[in-house]
Structures are given as C-alpha cells and as structure tokens.
Amino acid sequence: MSDTDVSVQVATQAAEVSYQRRSPWASMLRRFRKNKRALVGFWMVVVFVGIAVFAQAIAPYDPIEQNMDVILQPPSADHLFGTDEYGRDILSRIIYGSQISLMIGIVGVLISVVIGVGLGTVSGYFGGRTDMFIMRIMDIFMAFPSFLLALAIVSVLGPGMVNVMIAIGIFSVPTFARISRSAVISVKNKEFIEAAKSMGASHARVIFKHVLPNSVAPIIVLSTMRIATAILTASGLSFLGMGAQPPTPEWGAMLSTGREYLRTAPHVSTIPGLAIMFMVLAFNMLGDGLRDALDPKMKL
Amino acid sequence: MNQPFIEVKNLKKYFPIKKGVFSRTAGHVKAVDGVDFSIYKGETLGLVGESGCGKSTTGRLLLQLLAPTEGEVRYEGKNLVGMNTSELRKMRRDMQMVFQDPYASLDPRLTVGDIIAEPLEIHQMARGKEKDRRIDELLNVVGLSSYHAKRYSHEFSGGQRQRIGIARALALNPKLIVADEPVSALDVSIQSQVINLMQDLQEQFDLTYLFIAHDLSVVKHISNRIGVMYLGRIVELADKRELFDSPQHPYTQALLSAVPTPNPLAKKERIVLRGDVPSPANPPAGCTFHPRCPAVMDRCKTVKPVFQNRDGRFVACHLYE
Amino acid sequence: MERKLLEIKGLKTYFYTDEGVVAAVDGVDISIRAGETVGIVGESGSGKSVTSLTAMRLTPGKVVEGSITFDGKEILGLSEEEMREIRGNEMAMIFQEPMTSLNPVFTIGDQIGEAVRIHRNYSKAQARARAVEMLKLVGIPRAEQIVDEYPHRLSGGMRQRVMIAMAMACDPKLLIADEPTTALDVTIQAQILDLMSELKASKGTAILLITHDLGVVAEMCDRVVVMYDGRVVEESDVVTLFTHPRHPYTQGLMKSMPTLDSEEKRLYSIKGSVPAQGSLRIGCSFAPRCEHAMAICREQSPPLQEIELGHFSRCFLHASAEGRTGHEPAVH
Numbered sequence: 001m002s003d004t005d006v007s008v009q010v011a012t013q014a015a016e017v018s019y020q021r022r023s024p025w026a027s028m029l030r031r032f033r034k035n036k037r038a039l040v041g042f043w044m045v046v047v048f049v050g051i052a053v054f055a056q057a058i059a060p061y062d063p064i065e066q067n068m069d070v071i072l073q074p075p076s077a078d079h080l081f082g083t084d085e086y087g088r089d090i091l092s093r094i095i096y097g098s099q100i101s102l103m104i105g106i107v108g109v110l111i112s113v114v115i116g117v118g119l120g121t122v123s124g125y126f127g128g129r130t131d132m133f134i135m136r137i138m139d140i141f142m143a144f145p146s147f148l149l150a151l152a153i154v155s156v157l158g159p160g161m162v163n164v165m166i167a168i169g170i171f172s173v174p175t176f177a178r179i180s181r182s183a184v185i186s187v188k189n190k191e192f193i194e195a196a197k198s199m200g201a202s203h204a205r206v207i208f209k210h211v212l213p214n215s216v217a218p219i220i221v222l223s224t225m226r227i228a229t230a231i232l233t234a235s236g237l238s239f240l241g242m243g244a245q246p247p248t249p250e251w252g253a254m255l256s257t258g259r260e261y262l263r264t265a266p267h268v269s270t271i272p273g274l275a276i277m278f279m280v281l282a283f284n285m286l287g288d289g290l291r292d293a294l295d296p297k298m299k300l
Numbered sequence: 301m302n303q304p305f306i307e308v309k310n311l312k313k314y315f316p317i318k319k320g321v322f323s324r325t326a327g328h329v330k331a332v333d334g335v336d337f338s339i340y341k342g343e344t345l346g347l348v349g350e351s352g353c354g355k356s357t358t359g360r361l362l363l364q365l366l367a368p369t370e371g372e373v374r375y376e377g378k379n380l381v382g383m384n385t386s387e388l389r390k391m392r393r394d395m396q397m398v399f400q401d402p403y404a405s406l407d408p409r410l411t412v413g414d415i416i417a418e419p420l421e422i423h424q425m426a427r428g429k430e431k432d433r434r435i436d437e438l439l440n441v442v443g444l445s446s447y448h449a450k451r452y453s454h455e456f457s458g459g460q461r462q463r464i465g466i467a468r469a470l471a472l473n474p475k476l477i478v479a480d481e482p483v484s485a486l487d488v489s490i491q492s493q494v495i496n497l498m499q500d501l502q503e504q505f506d507l508t509y510l511f512i513a514h515d516l517s518v519v520k521h522i523s524n525r526i527g528v529m530y531l532g533r534i535v536e537l538a539d540k541r542e543l544f545d546s547p548q549h550p551y552t553q554a555l556l557s558a559v560p561t562p563n564p565l566a567k568k569e570r571i572v573l574r575g576d577v578p579s580p581a582n583p584p585a586g587c588t589f590h591p592r593c594p595a596v597m598d599r600c601k602t603v604k605p606v607f608q609n610r611d612g613r614f615v616a617c618h619l620y621e
Numbered sequence: 622m623e624r625k626l627l628e629i630k631g632l633k634t635y636f637y638t639d640e641g642v643v644a645a646v647d648g649v650d651i652s653i654r655a656g657e658t659v660g661i662v663g664e665s666g667s668g669k670s671v672t673s674l675t676a677m678r679l680t681p682g683k684v685v686e687g688s689i690t691f692d693g694k695e696i697l698g699l700s701e702e703e704m705r706e707i708r709g710n711e712m713a714m715i716f717q718e719p720m721t722s723l724n725p726v727f728t729i730g731d732q733i734g735e736a737v738r739i740h741r742n743y744s745k746a747q748a749r750a751r752a753v754e755m756l757k758l759v760g761i762p763r764a765e766q767i768v769d770e771y772p773h774r775l776s777g778g779m780r781q782r783v784m785i786a787m788a789m790a791c792d793p794k795l796l797i798a799d800e801p802t803t804a805l806d807v808t809i810q811a812q813i814l815d816l817m818s819e820l821k822a823s824k825g826t827a828i829l830l831i832t833h834d835l836g837v838v839a840e841m842c843d844r845v846v847v848m849y850d851g852r853v854v855e856e857s858d859v860v861t862l863f864t865h866p867r868h869p870y871t872q873g874l875m876k877s878m879p880t881l882d883s884e885e886k887r888l889y890s891i892k893g894s895v896p897a898q899g900s901l902r903i904g905c906s907f908a909p910r911c912e913h914a915m916a917i918c919r920e921q922s923p924p925l926q927e928i929e930l931g932h933f934s935r936c937f938l939h940a941s942a943e944g945r946t947g948h949e950p951a952v953h
Binding site: 350351457458459460487488489490491492493495496499514516517518520521544554555556557558559560561562563564565570572573576577 | 664665776778779806807808809810811812814815833834835836837838839840859860863864873874875877878879880881882883885887888889890891892894895897910
Binding site: 023024190191192194195196197198199200201202205209210213214 | 363365388389392393396397399400401404405406407408409418419422423452454465468472
C-alpha cells in the first residue's frame with residue numbers, strides 16, 4: 001500500500017496543534033462570505049446606507065420643493081422616477097426617504113435591544129421570581145398583535161417620527177427579551193461560567209465578560225431582521241397617517257398619497273412600495289445570512 | 301496526625317424538586333446527604349463513585365459554589381458556610397477548581413492569555429507588564445509556550461486545553477485545588493501527561509488536592525487517601541493501599557472487582573452487582589446500598605449504618621459494628 | 622482456519638469538508654472470523670468508529686478505495702436496498718450513547734420488534750413476543766411490562782440492554798459495538814460486558830468491539846487491532862498484544878495507563894498530542910511522538926509487517942527482522 005502519496009492537508013508537524021488558527025469572528029466571516037444570499041443582502045444594505053448618507057450629494061432635486069408645472073409626470077430623463085401630485089421629484093424623495101426609514105429602523109431596534117436584552121439577561125441569569133415577573137409582563141405585551149400595539153402607542157403619544165421610533169422600540173422589546181433570555185440560559189450553565197464564579201467573579205463581571213459576549217449571536221441576527229420589521233411597521237403607520245407628517249418624504253406616506261392617482265399615475269405609489277420592499281428584503285437576507293454564518297442551528 | 305487543612309462535617313445538599321404552576325416543592329434530591337471528611341495539607345484526597353453519587357456536588361459545596369443545605373466546611377479552622385460575599389471572595393484565592401470538560405470550561409470568546417489573566421483581574425493581583433509576565437510564567441509552568449497566549453482555546457487539543465485550565469487555577473497561587481474529573485475527557489495517551497503534570501505541580505507549589513473521578517485506577521495512582529461515595533454518602537474512606545488491598549465495604553469490593561484489568565491472563569472473580577443505583581430523590585431506607593448488597597442483613601433495611609472510624613479507616617456498614 | 626465473516630481490505634474513507642479533505646480511514650485491513658471477538662483500540666480521531674460505520678455502510682464519508690466482504694459478498698457494491706437487507710439482520714450495531722440511540726416516541730417493544738417485522742415479516746403480535754423474549758434474554762426484569770413502556774423510564778444500563786436486545790433480535794452473525802460501555806458506570810459496565818460474553822457464547826455471534834479502554838479489550842477480545850491516525854499500527858491475538866506489544870505506540874499506551882496493580886510513582890507518558898484527524902501524513906504519523914523515531918520514519922511510511930505468525934506491526938524498527946522469522950526481543 002502506498003502511504004506517502006496522501007498529502008491531504010497541509011499542517012506543520014513542528015507545531016503541536018493545528019486545529020483551526022482563527023478567532024471565532026474570523027471563521028464566522030469566512031462562512032458569511034461563502035453565503036451568496038447573505039452577500040447580496042449585505043451589499044444591498046450597504047447601497048441603501050450609502051444613499052442615505054450621501055442623499056444631499058446624489059439627489060437631483062430638493063425633496064420638498066414643489067413644482068406645479070410638472071405634476072404627476074411619468075418617469076423621464078429629467079425625473080427618472082417621475083413626479084408626484086405637487087411636482088416633486090420622486091427619485092429625490094426616495095433618496096431622502098431612505099434616511100428616514102433607516103433611522104426609524106435602526107433607532108427603533110436600538111431602543112428595543114437596550115431594553116429587551118437588559119430585561120432578558122436579568123431574567124435569564126437570575127431566574128426565579130425575577131424571571132417570572134419580567135416574562136409575564138412580556139407575555140402580556142406579546143398578547144397584542146404587534147402592529148396594533150404600535151398603533152396604540154402612537155395614538156397615545158401622538159403622531160410623529162420620534163413617537164413612531166418609541167412605539168417600534170417598545171413593540172420589539174418582548175421579542176428581544178425572550179431571545180436573549182434563552183441565549184443567556186443556555187450560556188449560564190456552561191462550565192466556564194462556573195469557572196469564573198469559582199475565581200470570585202462578581203455577577204456584573206460574569207454577565208458582561210462571559211454571558212453577553214457568548215449570547216450576542218442571536219441578538220445580532222434578530223436585530224437585523226427586526227430592522228426590516230421596524231421599517232415595514234413605520235411605513236404602515238405613516239400610511240395610516242400616524243407616522244411621518246407631510247411633507248416629509250417618508251415611503252409609507254408617499255405610498256399612501258399615491259393611492260389616489262393609482263389609475264392615472266401608478267408610479268407615484270408603486271415606486272415607494274418597491275423601495276420598501278427592497279429595503280426589507282435586504283435586511284432579511286442579511287439577517288438570514290448572519291444566522292447561517294454565526295450558528296446554523298440557531299432557533300430564529 | 302496534625303490539624304486538618306480542610307474539615308467537612310455533616311455536609312448536606314438537597315435540591316428541591318419543583319412541581320406544578322406555582323413551583324411547589326414536591327420533594328428533594330438528596331445529592332449529598334451527610335458527608336464527613338478531612339483533607340490534610342499537601343495530600344491528595346481522592347473521591348470516587350459512580351454518576352449521581354454526589355462526588356461533584358461535594359466538590360462544589362467545598363468551594364461554596366453551591367450553598368450547603370446543612371453542615372460545615374472548615375478551611376484552616378474557619379467555617380466557610382455562611383461567610384459573606386467579600387470574605388468568601390478573599391478565600392477563593394486559596395481554593396481553585398479544575399473542571400472536567402476542557403471544551404466547556406474555557407470561554408470560547410477569550411484568548412488563552414485573557415483566560416489565564418481572569419483570576420488576576422478579578423482579584424486585582426497584577427496588571428500591564430506584570431500581568432503579561434505572569435501569564436507567560438504560568439503557560440511555561442504547565443508546559444505550554446508564551447506565544448500560545450494570543451490564540452483562542454478552540455485552536456488547542458483537549459490535553460492542552462486542560463493545561464490551560466490548570467494554568468488558570470494556578471494563577472492566584474492557591475493552596476487547595478478541587479479537580480473534578482480532570483482527565484476523564486482526555487485520550488489515554490494524554491491522561492498520563494496531565495496526571496504527571498498535576499503531580500509535579502503539587503510538589504512544586506505545595507498544593508493540596510481533592511481529586512474527584514470515577515476511574516479507580518487514576519484515583520489510585522494520584523491519591524494518598526480515597527473516599528468511596530454511594531448515593532450521597534461516603535461509605536468507606538481509607539489510605540489508598542489499605543482500601544485497594546482490603547476493601548471493607550461490600551460496595552467498595554464490588555466496585556474494585558468491576559474494573560476491567562488490562563491483563564488478558566488474569567482470571568479474577570468479579571462481583572457483579574444486580575440492578576441500578578436507586579434515585580437520590582427516593583433513596584432506600586436504612587443503608588442505601590442494601591437493595592444491591594450481596595451481604596445484606598435484616599438490620600440493613602431499616603437502620604442507617606454509622607460512618608465510623610476503625611483504626612484510621614472509616615466504614616459505614618453494619619458488618620463491622 | 623475458519624472462514625472470514627467480515628473482511629475489510631485496503632479501506633480508505635475520506636471526508637470532504639469545508640476545511641479540506643480529511644482522510645479519516647487511510648488504508649485499513651481488518652478481518653473477523655465467525656464467532657470471534659475482535660477489538661479495535663484507538664484514541665479520538667484514530668478512525669476506529671469510521672471504520673466500523675463504513676462496514677455498515679453508514680458513514681457520511683466517502684469510500685475512496687478498498688473492499689469490504691461480508692459473508693462472501695462484496696458489500697461496497699450493494700444497492701442501498703440490498704444493504705438494508707443485511708443491516709439489522711445479519712449485521713447489527715450498538716452505539717455509545719444509550720440515552721440518544723433510542724427513539725423516545727416509540728415503546729421499547731416497538732423498537733425491538735422493528736427488526737423482525739422488517740426482516741422476517743413477523744406480525745405485530747409475533748414481534749411483541751419476540752421483543753419480550755429478547756428482553757428476558759438480556760436480563761431485563763418484568764419484561765412483560767417493560768415491553769410496552771417508553772425509553773425515558775429506563776436507566777442508562779437498562780437502555781444499553783435494550784439496545785443489545787434490538788441488535789440481537791434477528792440473531793445477527795456480526796455485532797458491531799461502538800464504545801458500548803463508555804457512557805456507563807463501572808458496575809453497570811461489568812453487567813453489560815458479562816451480558817455480551819454470555820450472548821456471544823450462547824449465540825455464536827461475532828463481535829467487533831470498538832473501544833479506547835484497554836481493560837475492556839483484555840477481558841472481551843480474542844484478537845486486537847490497534848489504530849492510530851487512520852491506520853492499523855498493530856494487530857495480534859490479545860495475549861500477545863498485552864504481553865509482547867511491539868509497536869512503540871502500543872507499548873507507550875500500555876505503559877501510560879495507571880492500573881490497579883501498578884505501584885509506579887510516575888506514569889510513563891507519550892509526548893505530544895493526538896494528531897488532528899486526517900492531517901498531513903509524511904512518513905509514520907506516530908514519528909513526532911515516538912521515542913525511537915529514526916530519520917527514515919519522517920520520510921517514509923512503514924508497511925504493516927507480519928513480524929510473528931499472526932502478529933502484525935507497522936514500524937521500521939522491525940525492518941531488520943526480515944518478515945516473519947523474527948523472535949527478537951521486544952523493543953524497549
């Protein structure tokens with residue numbers, strides 16, 4: 001039998017060990033790069049963020065300035081996406097609108113991450129009555145259909161961008177609390193947590209140094225997917241007139257006003273609709289890809 | 301004999317079994333049910349027993365990682381049970397633990413250097429250059445190299461990870477190390493490396509070990525005295541030579557005879573115990589070993605045997621009363 | 622000589638992973654005669670489990686080369702359907718983890734009876750009767766009641782008995798046992814080993830026992846195959862292996878194990894780590910850890926030689942012995 005010909009894998013014999021020479025993040029990045037769908041999602045998000053950041057530079061027109069000479073014009077060389085009922089350039093409004101959608105999505109999710117992960121971690125780590133109390137409150141929140149909950153919060157706080165962010169922030173809290181609680185519970189019984197305690201580490205140290213870093217994966221994935229939900233919800237609220245107020249170029253609001261001209265100028269409502277769709281799709285694809293890269297077995 | 305370094309008296313740990321919506325306590329798992337032993341400075345006390353006998357729980361109670369239901373743990377005369385958090389934190393410097401699973405006991409998000417530095421940070425023993433020097437020193441002591449500090453633990457094999465765990469336990473210059481099955485997850489050819497390392501370190505740093513394991517050969521090799529546990533109690537505790545040469549308790553006898561010997565020519569009489577270990581939630585009355593005991597008497601079914609000293613060796617069995 | 626029941630020749634099973642090709646089994650020859658117990662000893666990553674899974678055609682890896690004949694049939698060429706005819710019928714397997722190897726949603730009787738229902742077209746009642754019979758055979762008390770219960774009611778030792786009952790239901794010619802007692806306590810292990818010896822004596826089943834425990838091997842096996850890094854490094858009858866081990870790895874393994882009889886203060890230890898599965902092999906894969914390593918060991922791979930009748934070893938130290946004439950003293 002010839003044995004020497006099987007040079008299968010390069011590994012130096014001098015080094016005693018050569019399992020994988022990577023940090024956990026590096027191997028995650030590698031898996032992410034291999035996932036085509038995730039990469040498409042990632043680049044779409046990058047493009048949207050780029051558009052939002054450089055909105056002023058790339059938008060051909062002012063998004064609010066009205067021009068009654070060119071109302072409801074179909075797409076043309078002058079106005080790539082056409083104009084709306086006040087003669088505003090829809091492309092420019094879409095471009096500026098991306099700022100609003102991204103901001104609502106990100107700020108809203110940030111609010112829920114801070115509150116939800118905080119509650120979930122405390123709940124999962126300490127358990128017992130604390131856990132019972134926090135999770136029952138979360139259950140009550142979960143009992144409402146989430147969109148109605150957001151709608152109810154905005155109706156109480158009054159319409160407006162900031163209130164939409166708060167509403168969206170609150171309505172995602174229970175989801176984050178649940179996910180982080182279960183992540184924390186699965187981490188807290190690991191031996192390395194016990195090892196840290198045996199060395200005399202305080203609860204705060206154990207939570208911030210060991211528990212949280214080892215439970216971020218599902219939180220990152222959920223955040224990404226929740227940004228998509230938040231954008232969709234914000235558009236929905238604006239569509240109902242509870243969100244951004246005119247003349248703010250918010251996609252949901254644009255879609256709503258465009259409905260009246262659906263027969264004569266369908267682009268006024270369909271283009272914001274497509275924008276919403278692509279942004280939601282981008283975040284969902286990114287989230288899916290992150291999940292596969294971080295931990296394919298993750299239950300999300 | 302001199303003053304015991306660690307003295308454990310009537311140590312008990314009952315875990316409640318919760319039932320129903322309102323978490324009513326429906327009973328208790330008597331994981332550790334009245335254990336007494338002492339550990340002397342510089343010795344290795346082995347604790348053997350089968351799964352569920354309470355040996356790991358005993359180790360954790362000793363370190364106060366679990367709060368005992370009853371009993372005392374005296375460290376150099378001071379009772380650790382009921383100490384407040386800050387006093388206990390100080391005591392922890394002297395008492396460290398080495399864990400069974402070399403994969404689960406190291407945080408995957410930290411580098412080896414960070415893992416070993418953790419106890420130093422918690423007790424603010426060293427920082428900056430001094431800390432790096434200490435990490436270096438510890439890595440060398442356990443047979444790894446300085447450049448390993450920057451790697452992550454998953455890049456290492458099981459034996460090397462266990463060395464990292466040992467380095468972490470040594471960081472604070474402890475006096476006592478509780479080792480919970482430190483070699484049972486390792487390959488045979490790696491086990492002996494880790495056992496030798498632990499023996500060398502014991503000599504070098506004047507360590508006292510509580511060595512918990514289910515493998516009798518390993519325990520015999522490393523220990524000075526050995527306690528045999530069954531269903532939450534120590535049934536026999538003796539010098540290792542005496543224990544192996546003339547086991548007294550019927551359970552010890554059966555346990556010793558059950559170990560397969562790597563000698564195909566040796567024909568030995570094996571005492572095969574009938575049945576399984578009963579549940580610690582509902583232990584048998586009297587002597588807990590009586591349903592499986594080949595030497596059972598009527599008295600064993602009702603009267604709990606006392607764990608008593610007979611010429612320096614302790615047995616809990618009616619045969620020797 | 623009795624005919625060979627299972628014969629594995631030049632088997633290579635490779636895994637194609639993201640990280641590259643892993644040669645888990647890299648040229649292995651093992652044969653088992655009818656009624657014989659053969660042990661495969663090795664550490665993690667030695668390829669012992671993959672070899673046994675390949676013999677059942679259950680490996681997720683790819684068989685690159687080699688042949689496996691069972692009862693005169695080449696099984697590597699069989700269709701999946703033909704293979705199912707053999708599996709659980711003529712060749713059965715028990716696994717290490719009794720807790721996860723039983724399906725929690727079926728009764729014990731259903732699981733034991735499944736094999737005879739498939740392979741022998743037993744009716745439901747017949748299968749149940751067979752299950753009860755098997756449970757009695759493996760020493761389970763109250764077999765009539767246990768047969769209708771679910772696995773979670775049983776302890777680890779009892780589950781392993783059930784696993785054995787399942788495997789033996791069709792009276793297989795070969796039982797492959799992959800670390801059957803590793804998850805069990807010593808006293809329970811003693812029960813299971815006793816049971817396996819009894820069954821072997823009464824039914825004449827051949828056993829392929831995969832384990833890392835040399836004690837178990839010494840008590841159970843007729844012949845032993847020692848594997849290291851995907852290859853067989855030594856093979857002989859059990860007495861010779863334990864009294865005159867010839868390969869430096871086997872010798873090291875024997876010396877490094879603490880035993881109840883030994884009084885050594887310090888254990889011998891083989892330096893270095895167990896190689897990662899399927900890492901690069903230039904020369905002898907044990908050479909980096911070997912005390913006797915010579916220049917040639919790092920360049921060429923030693924062949925598996927018959928150094929005495931029925932005693933094979935893969936080491937250049939035997940090269941001077943000129944094949945099977947050797948009666949030279951063991952290497953120390």
